[in-house]
Amino acid sequence: MFLDFKSEVESLLHSALEKCGFKVEVGVNSLSLESSPHSDLASSVGFRLAPVLRRSPALIAAEIHKSMAFSPGSASSVDRVELAGPYLNFFMNRDFLDSIVIQAQGTECWKGKMSQKVIVEHTSANPDGPLHVGHIRNSVIGDTLVRILRKAGCTVDAQYYVNDMGRQEAMVVWGCDHYKLDDSKADHAIAKVYIAANKAVTETPELKAEVDHIIQRYEAGDQEQEAKIKCAAKYAIMGIEQTLHRMNIRHDSYHWESTFVRNGDVDRVIQDLQKTGLAEMEDGALQLDLSAFGFEKKLVLRRADGTSLYTTRDLAYHRWKSTQAERMVDILGADHKLISSQLRTALRLMKIPEPEVVIFEFVSLPSGSMSTRRGKFISADELLDEVEKQAFEEVTARRPEESEELRRSIAADVAVGAVxxxxxxVSADKATMFDWKAALDFEKLSAPFIQYSHARACSILRKVGEIGQFDPGLLTGENEVAMIKKIAEFDQVIDRAGRELKPHQLTTYARELAESFNLFYRFSPVLDAPQELKASRLALVNASRNALRETLETLGIPALETM
RNA sequence: GGGCGCGUGGCCUAGUCAGGAUAAGGCGGCAGCCUCCUAAGCUGUAGAUCGGGGGUUCGAAUCCCCCCGCGCCCGCCA
Structure with a gap:
């Protein structure tokens, strides 16, 4: 696919440069390759070389162009190279376009060549209530990255780190001791006692000691507290999992932070950090001085009462993770920026590989930021319910003759996709404001737009039996060629999103792919086309359907066959 | 106060990391297209000094500096 074309262009350029005796600096995109409206791939390397060679970029480009060891048929994917002033324009040849259509008939061509083992940790929400619309930014980014990396060829373990030793879980247990869990969904029931407990402790500060006591006994290995905390946390996670499953999100493994306290890993981390000479006792607590690395405040490794802290436990978790994978990816909210830099610095001090951290900015409500503790949030369940309700109305308006069962099922899939x-x-580093109107809009810049294109392709394919013999060379219309080229881009998009950990790049591609298909659909009749052309167009519909399906699946969005 | 991030038509965003050939979409506005494979679609049109100011460069939305605005953080919480 596109990456093959690109590497062929690269080697053509490299040998031409060598022939001319030109040297380019090594580095990312040293050949100055860029996508261009004027060609399939362009190079502005002439500009790069101009200051060094003291000649005009256009002259340099012309010289490179002249010594390009290129004749028709000498390359498997490049048709021609055109000189346009300082630019070199590369074009795909017909054989290459044909091979895209043929490859895209199957299932093999969509998988990338990466082969690393990767751990992606995402969601890891405290088991103190349901996921809200802020949490799901973490879950969706995380799960989409898991899918992208798998598509790119990696072996991925999606992990959920369970914070069972923190204050918030002790608060939940205190709440369960004093209030009754009602029969609402597990995570919602937990949230109610958690909110009530917070209220009680705020109003009666003396109760704080009782909560502290729970933490201390749990850390000391008290069986009763352990049973209570594990039970409460598991109950909350059960509810959280239901919500995640509803959004097609699954974790491969769960890791409890208490594990790393019990097995001694936390103590070992502390010992190793002491060996750096940067850790010292202050006010009874062990603190790490990271001022040499630009951190003002010291990082507390162990409380004065001897109990551990979140960061120290997280260090132990990351040390373990580093032995299990070649890449570690953490998805964290913007509130973790500082702590994750400190974590990485501490790991570096111990010569432990650092994770790649994907930070996403906050999702706020028009009324301000969300808070589980204060009961101020829109839950993911509520969001999904509302979107599903809206989707049901829309599908009913369009397909009133279909059974309610089918309409419900389509609405559920549309809702998951839309959310x-x-x-x-939206790029992770953009803060967003939750907007009901936008969430309930199923038009162009949305999943239903892409699902719809897929459904249209399926609809055409349903009307014919087999595709049979076809000649991809007949697909020469403007929209047909554009569609083939767009399909070809799939591997490059996956590769880049997987390396840069930018899942939103795939949504842009998905939109463009669907847009291309809709144009082809609009301007190239398939079923009414003359016999031979019909077969070719059917093949392109099939290729498009496969590309749309792969893209949707990688986004975790159901590829609906009818809607 | 310090650190990090963000600022692109009325609104939401892509493009910024790796500077290049006319700033790309959506929503909303206006004007059109269902005897035609699903109109959750398609076409046309109006609308942008890319927050402001300096600088680097043949060339800046993109890199550097300053300023302004917004967000997050600066706990022996997580």
């Missing part, structure tokens, strides 16, 4: 696409389409 996931809406969340992941």
């Amino acid at each position: 996931r696409y809406d969340v992941v389409k």
Whole structure:
């Protein structure tokens, strides 16, 4: 696919440069390759070389162009190279376009060549209540990255780190001791006692000691507290999992932070950090001085009462992770920026590989930021319910003759897609404001737009039996060629999103792919086309359907066959 | 106060990391397209000094500096 074309262009350029005796600096994109409206791939390397060679970029480009060891048929994917002033324009040849259509008939061509083992940790929400619309930004970004990396060829373990030793879980247990869990969904029931407990402790500060006592006994290995905390946390996670599953999100493994306290890993981390000479006792607590690395405040490794802290436990978790994978990816909210830099610095001090951290900015409500503790949030369940309700109305308006069962099922799939696409389409480093109107809009910049294109392709394919013999060379219309080229881009998009950990790039591609298909659909009749052309167009519909399906699946969005 | 991030038509965003050939979409506005494979679609049109100011460069939305605005953080919480 596109990456093959690109590497062929690269080697053509490299040998031409060598022939001319030109040297380019090594580095990313040293050949100055860029996508261009004027060609399939362009190089502005002439500009790069101009200051060194003291000649005009156009002259340099012309010289490179002249010594390009290129004749028709000498390359498997490049048709021609054109000189346009200082630019070199590369074009794909017909054989290459044909091979894209043929490859895309199958299932093999969509998988990338990466082969690393990767751990992606995402969601890891405290088991103190349901996921809200802020949490799901973490879950959706994380799960989409898991899918992208798998598509790129990696072996991925999606991990959920369970914070069972923190204050918030002790608060939940205190709440369960004093209030009754009602029969609402597990995570929602937990949230109610958690909110009540917070209220009680705020109003009666003396109760704080009781909560502290729970933490201390749990850390000391008290069986009763352990049973209570594990039970409460598991109950909350059960509810959280239901919500995640509803959004097509699954974790491969769960890791409890208490594990790393019990097995001694936390103590070992502390010992190793002491060996750096940067850790010292202050006010009874062990603190790490990271001022040499630009951190003002010291990082507390162990409380004066001897109990551990979140960061220290997280260090132990990361040390373990580093022995299990070649890449570690953490998805964290913007509130973790500082602590994750400190974590990485501490790991570096111990010569432990650092994770790649994907930070996403906050999702706020028009009324301000969300808070589980204060009960101020829109839950993911509520969001999904509302979107599903809206989707049901829309599908009913369009397909009133279909059974309610089918309409419900389509609405559920549309809702999952709409929510996931809406969340992941914005770059992670942009703070967003939750907007009901946008969440309930199923038009162009949304998952239903892409699902719809897929459904249209399926609809055409349903009307014919087999595709049979076809000649891809007949697909020469403007929209047909554009569609083939767009399909070809799939491997490059996956590769780049997987390396840069930018899942929103895939949503842009998905939109472009669907747009291309809709144009082809609009201007190239398939079923009414003359016999031979019909077969070729059917093959392109099939290729498009496969590309749309792969893209949707990688986004975790159901590829609906009818809607 | 310090650190990090963000600022692109009325609104939401892509493009910024790796500077290049006319700033790309959506929503909303206006004007059109269902005897035609699903109109959750398609076409046309109006609308942008890319927050402001300096600088680097043949060339800056993109890199550097300053300023302004917004967000997050600066706990022996997580």
